[in-house]
Amino acid sequence: MAKSKSPGGRRTGNPAAGAKPQMAAAASASTVAVDAPTPKVRTSPAQFAGQVRAEARKIVWPSRKETWITSVMVFIMVLIASIFFWIVDAGLGFASRFILAIGQ
Template sequence: MASKMNPFTFLQQVRAETLKVTWPSQRETVISTLMVFAMAFFAAAFFFGADQLFGLLIGLVLNVGK
């Protein structure tokens, strides 16, 4: 069972651990954000195109008998 901890001690430990984190620079953050938006755009464009193509092909196959 966990022992009780003083809230002040806990906050000191949290602060000490936070100081150990390597935070990204503003430039790295901006570049990563732009890359995520670009990849999301390309994925959306790809899936839109694939959906349109499959819709066209299925429409051609199903309308053959008419």
């Protein structure tokens, strides 16, 4: 477990003794100030289009090989999930038929 540090980077107090009493009193006497929300600046359509283009340039498209591998992995996982649910469905169907057959 990492030891907490003061903002100056130096450790304060005795770690075995816990926090100092004056620090606890100062913490309980402090108040929390909430800043007023800043008004939103409207963006012109030209600026918006420029920002969209700038973000679009950051996109890294997967290669054909990465797309193929990912698609195969998705297909394998779908196959495994479908087999799992088929087995669970068959087991629950068998169990429900067995329980209903007891009552007849």
